[in-house]
Amino acid sequence: MPKRLRLTRRFAAAMSNDAYRALTEFAGKAEVTPDEALTFLFENFRSVTDNDVMTHRLRLFKAKLEERKA
Incomplete structure (x- = not known):
């Protein structure tokens, strides 16, 4: 049975x-909400990032x- 998304x-x-625009663009292309996009990215962090880069x-x-803070 698939794990339920809660x-x-x-x-x-x-x-x-810039980060917010990138998130909303990613969410739009994936046809999910920004919350769901962040959940996906963090649940799959190791497979969506190249450690060296x-x-x-x-x-x-x-x-x-x-x-940048100034």
Whole structure:
């Protein structure tokens, strides 16, 4: 029997305008809600990311983070 999708956990999340636009674009193309899109991404995190690329991009993001906060 397939696992039932129950969105029972809620958390406040802040994101940049670019991140929000990317999320809503992804959700629209996938024909799901943004909540369902985030659930999919986090449940399948290891299979939808390339660890080497993600590590490199995280380093770049962290290097510019203070500058972006200003």
